[in-house]
Amino acid sequence: MSTASEIYTELLELKTRIGLEEISELDIACKSTIHRFLSNDSALSNIPIIKIDAVLDYTYERINIGNWKDVKPYLRKTMTIASYIKLIACIKSIEPSSHLDVLHLQKLFKIIDHGLLFGCPIEKEPQLLQKCATILNKHNCEQLTDMKLSSSAQNQDDIQNIDSSCHQGNEIIVECPSMEYFYKEHILTQKPVVLTNCIQHWPALTKWTDQSYLIKLAGLRTVPVELGSKYTDAEWTQKLMTLGDFIKQHIFTTEGPTGYLAQYQLFDHISELKNDICEPEYCCFSDTNDPVDINAWFGPKGTVSPLHHDPKKNLLAQVVGEKRIYLFSPSDSEFLYPHDDELLNNTARVDPRCPDLELYPKYKDAKAQICILKPGQMLYIPPKWWHFVESLSISFSVSFWWE
Numbered sequence: 001m002s003t004a005s006e007i008y009t010e011l012l013e014l015k016t017r018i019g020l021e022e023i024s025e026l027d028i029a030c031k032s033t034i035h036r037f038l039s040n041d042s043a044l045s046n047i048p049i050i051k052i053d054a055v056l057d058y059t060y061e062r063i064n065i066g067n068w069k070d071v072k073p074y075l076r077k078t079m080t081i082a083s084y085i086k087l088i089a090c091i092k093s094i095e096p097s098s099h100l101d102v103l104h105l106q107k108l109f110k111i112i113d114h115g116l117l118f119g120c121p122i123e124k125e126p127q128l129l130q131k132c133a134t135i136l137n138k139h140n141c142e143q144l145t146d147m148k149l150s151s152s153a154q155n156q157d158d159i160q161n162i163d164s165s166c167h168q169g170n171e172i173i174v175e176c177p178s179m180e181y182f183y184k185e186h187i188l189t190q191k192p193v194v195l196t197n198c199i200q201h202w203p204a205l206t207k208w209t210d211q212s213y214l215i216k217l218a219g220l221r222t223v224p225v226e227l228g229s230k231y232t233d234a235e236w237t238q239k240l241m242t243l244g245d246f247i248k249q250h251i252f253t254t255e256g257p258t259g260y261l262a263q264y265q266l267f268d269h270i271s272e273l274k275n276d277i278c279e280p281e282y283c284c285f286s287d288t289n290d291p292v293d294i295n296a297w298f299g300p301k302g303t304v305s306p307l308h309h310d311p312k313k314n315l316l317a318q319v320v321g322e323k324r325i326y327l328f329s330p331s332d333s334e335f336l337y338p339h340d341d342e343l344l345n346n347t348a349r350v351d352p353r354c355p356d357l358e359l360y361p362k363y364k365d366a367k368a369q370i371c372i373l374k375p376g377q378m379l380y381i382p383p384k385w386w387h388f389v390e391s392l393s394i395s396f397s398v399s400f401w402w403e
């Protein structure tokens with residue numbers, strides 16, 4: 001295990017990758033704090049943490065005023081750079097010959113994750129904060145193995161123990177189709193399909209069934225979690241917590257509100273996890289050069305994504321556990337009673353598990369395709385197809401959205 005001073009040295013090497021051009025619009029006082037750090041090795045000891053905190057507080061406030069999409073990139077870049085400086089300053093304040101303990105690591109990962117959640121990549125080193133996290137992880141993985149889980153055997157069983165009487169519905173399953181077949185039969189015709197045998201090689205398929213692997217790799221990392229049974233409920237909310245706390249409080253207990261790490265770009269945040277998955281080749285059938293949006297969906301048994309549709313093509317890969325999915329064609333929209341509200345008009349009012357035919361009589365004309373997605377399978381959901389997703393066990397899925 002490395003000493004604080006060795007880690008400090010390694011982290012400091014990344015400093016040369018930071019340029020000031022990208023934050024030239026920044027307020028002069030903040031800029032001078034950052035500039036002092038960048039221009040002189042020894043200057044760091046002269047910058048009290050309180051000054052860096054002031055830059056972080058100022059930037060955080062500016063970022064959180066108004067609409068997220070209107071935030072100026074220089075503010076989010078400042079958040080990234082100031083988080084890096086704070087990280088360096090914090091390590092510098094630890095006795096150089098000592099080893100980092102869990103409390104140190106907790107504090108340091110909080111700084112990195114705050115920067116990743118509110119900042120954005122800087123040009124010359126888009127992976128700046130991810131690299132810092134990798135450096136800390138590499139040197140200190142042993143520390144994290146001690147974080148014991150209070151998992152009961154029963155909950156572990158939850159991963160595998162599915163009611164085998166669930167019928168397979170009327171979906172089609174195709175074994176690893178050729179690129180040509182998939183393009184002609186599914187992309188062009190916009191027909192959903194369950195694909196088997198396409199992701200068998202993913203390390204995630206074996207690694208992620210072991211929660212202690214996720215805890216060891218990323219237990220101290222902060223992630224956003226949705227709380228509440230579904231996003232259409234009034235009491236639904238979101239919270240930031242560490243992945244370790246999420247696993248302990250929401251994966252291995254059934255008390256309290258359902259927690260769902262849903263629709264989150266976890267692989268941009270924790271880059272080590274990306275090595276466990278692989279972007280499917282079918283995503284190359286694209287009309288743009290935009291990167292594929294990869295999202296994680298990790299939760300206990302009983303998470304529900306209400307009936308909704310998305311604008312992009314989607315391959316939903318099931319890694320751990322099973323999900324029941326109801327699909328409806330876009331031509332069934334009028335039978336599903338979409339909300340009128342602009343924010344929710346891609347979401348239907350009907351719950352296909354127990355449709356209220358008095359309230360929603362036209363639902364009787366809708367044609368559901370139901371499938372149970374199993375580990376190692378991938379469901380292709382064409383753009384605008386309605387889908388309702390319920391987890392039947394502890395579940396980890398990865399979605400690939402592309403245009």
Ligand SMILES: O=C(O)CCC(=O)C(=O)O
Nearest residue numbers: 297305310316389397399
């Ligand atoms: O798995 C889920 O809960 C929902 C997935 C979904 O809606 C999607 O991938 O677009």
Ligand SMILES: [Fe+2]
Nearest residue numbers: 308309310387
């Ligand atoms: Fe969706």
